[in-house]
Amino acid sequence: MTNAMELYQMLPKTNCKKCGKTSCMAFAVALMARELTPEDCPPLKEEPKYKESYEKISGLFKPSEGATETGLIVHEDLCFGCGNCVVACPVNVANDPYGVGSGNAPKNAGKLILTIEDGIVKAQNVGECRRFGKNKILCNGCIVTCPVEAIEFV
Amino acid sequence: MEKNYYVCTGCGMLCDDIEVESEKNIVNKVHTACRVGVAHMKEGRESAVFRVDDKPVDEATAISEAAAILKNAKNPLIFGLGTSTNETQKLAIELARKTSATLDDTSSFCLGRVVEALLQNKFKVCTLDDVRNKADVTIFWGADPSDSHPRHLSKHSYFPRGTEKQRGWEEERTAIAIDVRKSHTAKICGNYFFQIPPGGDAEFIDALIAGLSGKLPKTSYNFPPKRILELANILKGAKFGVVFVGLGLVYSLENLEPLIRLMDALNEKANFHLIPMVGHYNMRGFNENLFEETGHVNSVKFEDGTVKHGPEYSIVESLKAKTVDAALIIGSDPLSSLPRSVAKNLLEIPVISLDPCETLTSRRAKVYINTAISGVESGGSATRMDGVKVNFKPVVETTRLSDEAVLKKIMEAL
Numbered sequence: 001m002t003n004a005m006e007l008y009q010m011l012p013k014t015n016c017k018k019c020g021k022t023s024c025m026a027f028a029v030a031l032m033a034r035e036l037t038p039e040d041c042p043p044l045k046e047e048p049k050y051k052e053s054y055e056k057i058s059g060l061f062k063p064s065e066g067a068t069e070t071g072l073i074v075h076e077d078l079c080f081g082c083g084n085c086v087v088a089c090p091v092n093v094a095n096d097p098y099g100v101g102s103g104n105a106p107k108n109a110g111k112l113i114l115t116i117e118d119g120i121v122k123a124q125n126v127g128e129c130r131r132f133g134k135n136k137i138l139c140n141g142c143i144v145t146c147p148v149e150a151i152e153f154v
Numbered sequence: 155m156e157k158n159y160y161v162c163t164g165c166g167m168l169c170d171d172i173e174v175e176s177e178k179n180i181v182n183k184v185h186t187a188c189r190v191g192v193a194h195m196k197e198g199r200e201s202a203v204f205r206v207d208d209k210p211v212d213e214a215t216a217i218s219e220a221a222a223i224l225k226n227a228k229n230p231l232i233f234g235l236g237t238s239t240n241e242t243q244k245l246a247i248e249l250a251r252k253t254s255a256t257l258d259d260t261s262s263f264c265l266g267r268v269v270e271a272l273l274q275n276k277f278k279v280c281t282l283d284d285v286r287n288k289a290d291v292t293i294f295w296g297a298d299p300s301d302s303h304p305r306h307l308s309k310h311s312y313f314p315r316g317t318e319k320q321r322g323w324e325e326e327r328t329a330i331a332i333d334v335r336k337s338h339t340a341k342i343c344g345n346y347f348f349q350i351p352p353g354g355d356a357e358f359i360d361a362l363i364a365g366l367s368g369k370l371p372k373t374s375y376n377f378p379p380k381r382i383l384e385l386a387n388i389l390k391g392a393k394f395g396v397v398f399v400g401l402g403l404v405y406s407l408e409n410l411e412p413l414i415r416l417m418d419a420l421n422e423k424a425n426f427h428l429i430p431m432v433g434h435y436n437m438r439g440f441n442e443n444l445f446e447e448t449g450h451v452n453s454v455k456f457e458d459g460t461v462k463h464g465p466e467y468s469i470v471e472s473l474k475a476k477t478v479d480a481a482l483i484i485g486s487d488p489l490s491s492l493p494r495s496v497a498k499n500l501l502e503i504p505v506i507s508l509d510p511c512e513t514l515t516s517r518r519a520k521v522y523i524n525t526a527i528s529g530v531e532s533g534g535s536a537t538r539m540d541g542v543k544v545n546f547k548p549v550v551e552t553t554r555l556s557d558e559a560v561l562k563k564i565m566e567a568l
Contacts, residue, residue, distance in 0.1 A: 088313050147341050
């Protein structure tokens with residue numbers, strides 16, 4: 001992915017404050033953190049001379065549009081539902097040790113983060129994910145167990 | 155709350171924890187199953203199809219035509235049955251006896267040899283539940299369950315917590331892949347992936363046995379001896395080891411003697427079991443049912459109350475030698491799966507195809523009867539890859555006949 005400086009280079013750099021941020025650099029940082037989207041910069045969106053930059057920046061953020069709050073993306077075309085991530089996820093195991101933790105069907109699907117539906121992994125309750133919240137850690141249980149790299153964090 | 159679980163008959167693992175949402179006999183949503191299982195469960199169609207000479211006919215005509223073909227044939231071939239229930243397979247064996255048929259299934263060019271050796275007690279075996287509860291070292295040899303049996307690692311062999319394996323896969327389990335290419339399973343095994351050249355399995359087994367007894371392991375393809383010794387050390391320390399034998403290993407070996415030697419050597423130092431990676435959901439069932447009746451697992455010929463057995467009665471050899479003069483194919487597609495030079499001989503004889511799907515074989519068959527998908531639209535029992543019997547009920551209802559019902563009707567017509 002890119003960094004805030006690269007994004008800044010593509011912005012109008014006029015510090016017009018129409019986006020609500022104090023400067024274009026601040027806007028670039030907010031973009032990086034996904035607090036704002038490229039559409040939040042009116043000149044970038046509307047003025048024809050920035051059209052190329054606008055398309056470029058939008059293109060950069062396109063792949064992560066489907067990401068949840070934790071940045072988790074499931075590439076549904078790659079996933080084949082083996083369930084490795086479902087069984088390996090530490091939160092899933094803690095919340096449902098005799099169901100998915102033991103390799104079986106979920107006994108309490110409402111409390112899980114990852115479940116398999118129609119042969120594809122679905123993410124829910126992402127707030128429970130260990131990569132989220134105040135005491136977050138860089139857990140990668142679901143990534144290293146995936147044989148086809150269908151799960152990604154951005 | 156007790157949930158209503160179904161059994162998935164998509165592959166040899168027979169996962170028994172599938173939840174299905176269906177409405178008006180159409181499967182809408184499948185929970186927990188992998189993509190293979192979901193595709194299998196959603197395959198169902200409404201109406202039955204009966205065809206003779208590519209023209210739609212009614213049920214009675216198709217059955218009587220099929221019976222006539224079998225009656226007129228001197229040596230019909232009955233083939234398939236890997237995706238049929240135990241009950242159907244027993245009927246088919248009876249039918250073969252009645253019609254003096256050659257009876258074979260896909261295991262003759264698949265894992266039949268291994269299952270035969272298993273049934274003759276040449277290997278120590280265990281169930282998949284033992285694997286989940288106890289196994290600390292699992293070897294996938296010439297097999298890629300991530301693709302062939304997607305839930306294998308997550309349901310049984312690597313990731314789940316078992317009664318004696320509470321701390322999970324990172325600490326308590328070692329998965330080893332031995333294969334000719336870096337498969338998806340090998341990727342998960344990480345550093346414990348041993349890549350050997352095609353056909354190098356027998357030599358690798360010898361080297362590994364040497365390594366187990368502390369000798370310097372040598373291979374003609376210069377596999378680093380250090381790595382073989384490292385592998386041997388892991389295997390020696392196994393408290394409950396399992397070797398999952400895939401087609402890659404079976405195809406590479408001339409006979410099973412090296413594998414038997416390896417298992418004996420492993421069991422001298424540690425505790426190792428063997429499970430064949432059966433693909434079709436009830437191939438092992440067919441092998442066991444036929445073994446019970448005749449003492450052979452496949453490739454048999456019934457004649458005047460006696461049973462002959464040998465490679466010449468397998469589908470490949472009997473088609474090659476053109477010794478069969480009709481074929482009843484149940485739930486299999488030999489025209490697609492056999493080599494062209496062999497399969498083309500099928501076109502010269504009348505073929506009856508019983509299959510839930512349209513296949514190349516069914517399209518070229520003289521009689522085609524569209525059957526219910528067993529495990530989805532019809533129930534029964536089957537034998538899992540590890541020999542455990544699993545009973546299942548249909549998920550949805552259908553007007554199509556099960557292959558068991560069709561066989562019964564054909565036998566009545568005979």
